Amino acid sequence: MQEKAPPNGTAHRGLVVWTLIVTGAATFMAALDNLVVTTALPVIRDDLGGDLSDLEWIVNGYTLPFACLLLLGAALGDRFGRRRVFAAGVALFTVASAAAALAGSTEVLIAARAAQGAGAAILLPLSLTLISAVVPPERRGTAFGIWGAVNGLAIASGPLIGGAITEHMSWQWIFWLNIPIGLAVLPLVLFRLTESRGPNDRLDLVGTVLASGGLFGVVLSIVRGHEHGWASGPVLTGFIVGGALLIAFVLFEMRTPNPMLPMRFFRSRTFSAVNAASLLMYLGMFGSIFLLTQFLQLIQGYSPQEAGLRMLPWTAMPMVVAPIAGALTDRIGGRSIVASGLTLMAVGLGWFALLAEPDVSYASQVPAFVLCGIGMAMFFAPTGAMVMGAVPAAEQGIASGVNNALREVGGALGVALLASIFATQGGYETPERFTDGLVPALWVGVIALLAATAVVLIAPGRRRAAAAPAATAASAPPRARTPVTADS
Template sequence: METGTAPAPPRRGLVAWTLVLTSAATFMAALDNLVVTTALPVIREDLGGGLAELEWIVNGYTLPFACLLLLGAALGDRLGRRRVFGLGVLLFTAASAAAALAGSTGALIAARAAQGAGAALLVPLSLTLIAAVVPPERRGAAFGVWGAVQGMAVASGPLIGGALTEHISWQWIFWLNVPLGVALYPLVRLRLAESRGAGARLDLPGTLLASAGLFGVVLSIVRGHEHGWTSGPVLAGFLLGGAALGAFVAWELRAPAPMLPMRFFRSRAFTAVNLSSLLMYAGMFGSIFLLTQFLQLIQGYSPTEAGLRMLPWTAMPMLVAPVAGILTDRIGGRPVVAWGLGLMAVGVGWLAVLADPAVSYVSQVPAFVLCGVGMALFFAPTGAMAMGAVPAEQQGIASGVNNALREVGGALGVAVLASVFASRGGYATPRAFTDGLVPALWVGVAALVAATAAILLTPRARRAPRPPAAGQDADRPAREPVPAGRV
């Protein structure tokens, strides 16, 4: 622990503080993924700019977030996870204030990029900080609480953004983060325990290659719909980004202290969990992106009304994720995640069948509930599964990989489903909208089904040993169970 800070609270208090502070900080980051979407028409009227600028107000956050997650995890392992987590909170808070004060779309996009960089510092380290203080047999429940908060933030972004924009102003989407961040930073310094990766060294070539590769690939994903998937700039981004990622793999295979040990991917659990995360975010984020527009543009609801009508979906993670975490501790994450992905696929497929300009809201509610329950079942165990497949001292980078692939999946899903939507329909009439919406949702269903198949490839977890009975080797330290597939 760093000198000059207060001693850590007792163990039980330390766990509680860690859950509260990491969940609150990552709530801000997750919320800002979608909170701005319902405010874009008002921002355009206030600041000007065309469609491309409005898209970059969204993508300007996603791009640095996805590209710098591995760097954030590596810096935490090297410099101290609490320290880097706190720096992420400060950067995100300052960038939020800059976004609220922006007087042009260019300034707002720059502030959004700084927000994304701050989020990349704090998000991957939140799970590592939790894992460092929560006993292995209780991590499922702890990650369930964390997952509930993240699911609620992601899904309630359109509601919060719409309500603030409609009743106050769009600037309050960003001002909302400032008092929370200012309150969080001193508590992070005083109430979180410091930890580092054992013998961690900063792999500068690997970090630069990974960041450059992700930048090229994600940039082409978010520009594909705007410029065409076969246009020169988009193809160049894919080729150069892919080449940088290939060079990153080659370097990591021979680096003396690799940022991302390639042996991680020998683990079926690690590979399958990350693949399913990418596919789930692609299917679910792309579907949410179109469905929120369907409620507003086709069914005539205001941003606030549309957000309220999404509550059967958005409230489910808050209610179900803690229960899913407890189930994970008892039966393992594999069946919980598989059921969650299956329910999401059924829910999105149901909405595709119902999609029609005249469909009633009530008939959509059961599908929203299925999607929300499925999202909760997915969020709770996946972090624990990804980190449980690697040694404890390298869990920070495992969390960074999982979060980076989630962001890439979200960007990919929005781009691909929007492209399918545009090729089969459009915004001209309500019928044209649903003509494009239906095939796009079925692509989302296909991604969720593929994610279900991927998670079923993970090995069944071995049951953790029971703690010793009173008086029987009670002074012997408990051994952490080794999950199946650990490298």
């Protein structure tokens, strides 16, 4: 396969800058909506009605299609052009945001959130491949560090932005905010980014149906486990059918000449370890933030904006730490940085669990917020470079889709699992009952983060990891490929 070289000199630097700006703005918008509604949930519940399961669905209604369609989004970009499909994702996300802002019932809001998730599933994995197309390999750690800082900031600042908008305007403006961003980004995508395609000239329809259907069954059962019971018929059916479809997907991908997900990727210890750690990290982080933002408001009495401001020691850290961690990844590799970040997050959540009482002071919580923020930034910055560096350059789109899909599955599992533990051990009746449920849920988050740390340490060091893409490419079976093009 041949790839047209990007322009040199000033023109190339300008192209890199525009690519980082445009993809950063689009992915910030998509990542922000993962958790932007968390501080607004009590207000939305008062306005539209609903119970704990409805609040979970407002969060997971976004996560479910996001997780299930990420592989499809990456495959569509490889087949029809990453810039073109990325633009379609931005457009869909923008329209769905307007629908969410106009929602007059919980059901309509959840449906609009699902459409947002579908748009995000298209644009998020392609953002990394668009960056890879214009950034030299030796500088990608820094570029992905910037990308990680933007996404980490978006996820972490969601509660602050959502709280401020909810308090001073209305919760609908959480979604109206996306409209001008989407309208500004869309023409820049079309006229400032280069086009590129992946190695396959065929869309793997069978693989797409099996993967999407399998993920849908498993994630839906995860989301519904608390509501219907983990051993109930519908939940078990979803796990069984979804699991069977995923097994069929693996078997089919091992035999088809043009797979949407080459199974040889998982021969790389780096690829496998980082993806497993991403799932566990999102499990611990998403579930904990879902409960902690409610703790600050419902138990400690802060307004939505006040709750968001008090999470600022967490949300500010990615802006400072992630670019530094990305630059260090270019020098020393990402394994030690990611493992250290996960450990810091586990310590931070453990700090919260030890202190969680209705009358605990905010000052005693600040170190925990800082540790979680630093740890999250150290995780986000290197993982993009590690995943993309573990596979051949032409197949980085699908690798990004896999990583983001597993992150979203982890997020859905975290919200469902920690909410289930919270509901079993406590409740909303009194402040004491809330903390009775919060503490064991946070300890589960700590366990997930420590497990992620152990998994990351399985990955090879920098020297051995450097040879992985070449080895993976050499083991790839011969198949028809189309040239990758890059035009301005």
